């Protein structure tokens with residue numbers, strides 16, 4: 001596996017391979033000694049141009065559990081403030097011996113540029129680019145859904161027969177995009193629910209149903225409801241109703257939890273804005289998988305780093321080169 005840039009081009013077999021390796025990694029995390037020697041001598045660079053709690057720390061934990069050395073770069077406090085380019089920043093880190101670069105960037109396409117420009121030879125993992133994709137988030141979400149519904153029988157299974165509703169600011173959400181491609185590749189049915197102003201124009205080309213009414217979506221009995229943060233930092237305020245109006249019409253609260261099937265689950269990629277898109281009742285419910293998502297994120301990122309740095313390659317990558 002050379003790079004992990006998106007889920008749109010990730011085939012079913014490759015996605016299942018990552019999820020199944022993540023199952024193996026998860027098993028190692030219940031042992032007394034969690035560390036594996038697999039990536040000893042390799043160096044992983046976390047190159048973060050946008051803020052992050054879960055993704056950056058999770059990649060760091062994953063790399064360290066596999067015995068890789070980790071270099072953390074944050075644009076804040078770096079020479080980016082003096083005008084240093086992405087090319088020069090990446091090549092500087094490559095010169096310090098990076099084998100893999102995990103990049104989060106505000107510009108959609110920055111990880112693809114890094115992977116295809118020839119600037120660096122390291123493998124590239126997309127940790128979220130602009131409003132485009134966040135592939136490891138979708139992989140950990142799919143892993144979490146599969147684990148909740150199929151438990152110890154998860155290995156090798158896709159998500160056929162499951163219905164996932166993704167609710168909120170779809171327009172600005174790289175998490176929604178990566179989940180739409182991955183969940184449908186794995187056989188799930190996906191419904192998007194949002195205010196009309198927060199739905200992308202090209203959604204008609206996506207393999208999804210779009211609803212503007214959360215209660216209508218809940219009446220269709222989804223197995224999983226994924227609540228999304230409102231990305232005020234990326235939007236013109238004119239797109240957005242008042243917070244009170246948004247919460248009333250598109251927020252998940254105790255009444256809507258009660259209307260969902262009793263075995264349905266609630267996901268949120270974080271960070272949550274309690275009281276806006278999700279109430280404390282819903283966020284802290286036993287049906288909420290928020291902290292399982294965080295824990296599973298380490299296993300999924302261990303799997304991605306292992307497949308990227310230990311030499312196994314997904315078939316779609318090999319096919320592209322053939």
Ligand code: CP
Nearest residue numbers: 052053054055269270
């Ligand atoms: N889910 C997610 O990407 O969270 P962070 O922004 O904290 O990494």
